[in-house]
Amino acid sequence: MIVDGGSLKLVADMSPLVLGHMLILPVRHYLSFGHAAKEIASEIQCFLDFVLPRYRSTFGTSLILEHGSSSDMTTRACITHAHWHLVPLDAVEVHRIVLADGFNAEDLHDYSDLGRYADADAAYFYSAFDDRHVAYGGDFNTRRQYLRSAMARVLDIPDPLWDYAVVVRKELLRETMRRTADWNVAAPFASPGFVPTGRTHKQALRSGGGA
Numbered sequence: 315m316i317v318d319g320g321s322l323k324l325v326a327d328m329s330p331l332v333l334g335h336m337l338i339l340p341v342r343h344y345l346s347f348g349h350a351a352k353e354i355a356s357e358i359q360c361f362l363d364f365v366l367p368r369y370r371s372t373f374g375t376s377l378i379l380e381h382g383s384s385s386d387m388t389t390r391a392c393i394t395h396a397h398w399h400l401v402p403l404d405a406v407e408v409h410r411i412v413l414a415d416g417f418n419a420e421d422l423h424d425y426s427d428l429g430r431y432a433d434a435d436a437a438y439f440y441s442a443f444d445d446r447h448v449a450y451g452g453d454f455n456t457r458r459q460y461l462r463s464a465m466a467r468v469l470d471i472p473d474p475l476w477d478y479a480v481v482v483r484k485e486l487l488r489e490t491m492r493r494t495a496d497w498n499v500a501a502p503f504a505s506p507g508f509v510p511t512g513r514t515h516k517q518a519l520r521s522g523g524g525a
Contacts, residue, residue: 316494317501319361321354324400324497329478330486331401331465334373334493338365338398346382347396348428348438355426364501365400372493373402378442379461382428384435399461403468405443411464412439417452 316336317324327335338361344350351358369376379399413419417439422428424447431438431449439450439461457463459477466476475481 315498316491317361317365317498319357319364319501321357322361324361324365326487326490326494327399327478328487329482330490331462331471331476331483332403332469333486334369334400334402334490335486336369336400336490338378338400340396344396345384345394346428346432346438347380347398347425347440348382348430348432350396351426352429352432358425365497368494368497369400369402375402375405376443377401377403377405377408378440379408379465380438380440381461382431382438382440384431384437386435386437399465401465403465405441405446407468408464409441409443409448411467412441412450415464417450420449420451422447422449 315323315325321341323339323341325337325339327337340347340350340354342350342354344353347358366376377400379401380397382396383394409419425440425442427447428438428440428449436451437454441448441450462476462478463473466473
């Protein structure tokens with residue numbers, strides 16, 4: 315556990331592709347953050363306001379990626395519990411790869427717009443970087459762990475070494491934990507006096523708390 319935000323947790327990916335590879339997870343079960351945002355949007359925003367500035371200060375840049383799952387198991391989400399990958403990767407290059415693989419992109423206002431995918435019980439890919447929020451649609455009958463494989467192409471990790479069942483990369487996991495060891499100590503979420511900032515995600519991005 316890196317940060318305990320009550321309804322949300324930040325944990326290190328147990329098979330990191332790169333230093334700083336983490337997961338943001340809701341405690342309650344949701345199929346996707348599209349579902350989660352409909353119920354805990356303010357908690358998500360507070361969590362991002364706390365985590366993202368520290369992440370950028372430690373790892374340099376930040377990109378959020380999600381394969382939002384649906385009740386249709388043929389959409390090949392590797393885990394049907396909402397989770398955001400948080401990685402320090404070139405977002406534009408990942409975006410280019412997803413488009414080159416035939417997915418179509420739609421710019422969103424922010425992550426709360428993912429709620430309409432939840433309403434439609436539809437799968438999606440999602441990325442958040444700089445001040446952009448992008449949802450991707452298309453044929454999801456692609457390889458499992460697709461977003462990990464896309465990240466691997468940016469990192470020049472050969473197939474199948476991006477598969478979390480194949481390689482663990484313990485040294486990256488240990489170093490990620492070492493660099494974030496004091497984050498949870500400073501987390502304000504347990505304080506009864508903590509009040510959400512009320513900022514939108516775009517405002518957070520522009521002030522340095524960007525995805």
